[in-house]
Amino acid sequence: MEEVIELSEKKGSLNSKAEEIKAELEDAKKQLAAYTPKLELHAKLNAIYAEKSDKPIRKSDLAQIARFLRSYLANGKDEQYKKRVDNENKVLDRFTFFIRSWSKETTDLDASLLSAPEFFKKLEVLEKEGLPKYEDRFRDILENSTKQNLINLFHEIDEERRDIKSRMREVNESLADAVFNRSAEGSTHLIIDVKDLKLPEFEAFKKEQNEIIAADTQNMTLDNAESYYHKLESLVSRISGQDKEFAGWRERVLDARQHVSFQGREVNEQDETLDIYDSGSGKSGGQRQKLTLTCLLAALRYQLGSRKSDEPSFAPVIMDEAFDKADSEFTDISLQLFSDFGFQPIVATPLKGILTLEPYIGSFAYVDCKERKYSSAASIQLLTLKKMLRGETGDASS
Secondary structure (H helix, E strand, O other), rough: OOOHHHHHHHHHHHHHHHHHHHHHHHHHHHHHHHHOOHHHHHHHHHHHHHHHHHOOOOHHHHHHHHHHHHHHHHHHHHHHHHHHHHHHHHHHHHHHHHHOOOOHOOOOOOOOOOHHHHHHHHHHHHHOHHHHHHHHHHHHHHHHHHHHHHHHHHHHHHHHHHHHHHHHHHHHHHHHHOOOOOOOOOEEEEEEEEEEHHHHHHHHHHHHHHHHHHOOOOOOOOOHHHHHHHHHHHHHHHOOOOHHHHHHHHHHOOOHHEEEEEEEEEEEEOOOEEEOOOOOOOHHHHHHHHHHHHHHHHHHHHHOOOOOOOOOOOOOEEEEEEOOOOOHHHHHHHHHHHHOOOOEEEEEEEEHHHHHHHHHHHEEEEEEEEEEEEEEEEEHHHHHHHHHHOOOOOOOOO
16 A cells, blocks of 8 residues: 555656656747757757767756856867967068068068958969969079079189289299399399288188089078078179179179289299398389389280290380489390390480490480470481490481
8 A cells, every 4th residue: 555655656746747847848949939049050069069978968967068168169269369360470470571572572561461462462463473383493593594603703713813823924934034133143033923812801702602502402492592592692792793882892802813912032043032022112222123124024924925935026115214323234134124025115215325225226216306396306327326425426317
């Protein structure tokens, strides 16, 4: 009997709960009737919760599930915000890089999202023109055009330096046969030594040259190729003379004559060095005059002749009142230098200097200026000239 009563009470309790559930279900249906669910969102939320738990959803769990979903979505929103900020910063960095690299193309733009439409228009144009396809062409120009032209320039500078030393050897061959000084011990001659100055600018230029030659442009990354290009651009700008600031640098680097200095060395017949001439300082007037003339003739020989056997066939040197204050020994040595170097001196001198010059002069002309207004010139024979020097009268033209 007691069991029957107990079962009856349980039945009543269950019926009561069933009625409650039925009422809640009806209430839920009424609420759902006023709400149109977004099926796609509903499916996503179910999927999110399913990753957390595979248990059936009960009414008593709804509050907990709601808190979980709100927390999940809030965290996801923060993560998405961070991603958006990161992406925006990356875009702005590319805008900044583009402006810095191509300033002439972006004068009206700044690195902000407001300029994004204009940047994307430029991107569209670049993609439409197929600019990325020219990467291989860019590398080819770096390797076979720009780089090769610079290598040719480096080679030409080196050739000029070698040419200076080679031609000075030829000059020294001529100097070896030209007496510089005479003494009881014998005669001496001058040797011009070429010394490398090792200018800091040129040494740095050579280092830059070696880096350019050694660069493997075909296997560079695009970023490295662009960096290499900017290095070449800077060097070409300095070489081309576009920037006046580098005018002095350009002369010191490109002019091979600036890379060397010249030093005179007087040697005897046994090739022993007797004196060194860095300049004429500390020397007597006659020594300086002799050194100057010798260097002048060597410079002319350098410019007008090539090999020793190729003496200039027509190389007159005109001098006014030359040797008028020089002693006979210096005059004799100087004129012999002209002969040794293959030059033809044309000397204007007072009559008193004629006898010293006579052994080296092939013909004479007498120039007279009457009343300091009327000039005339007449060819004159050596015999007649000597009579004139002794004070004998005669016609200068005879």
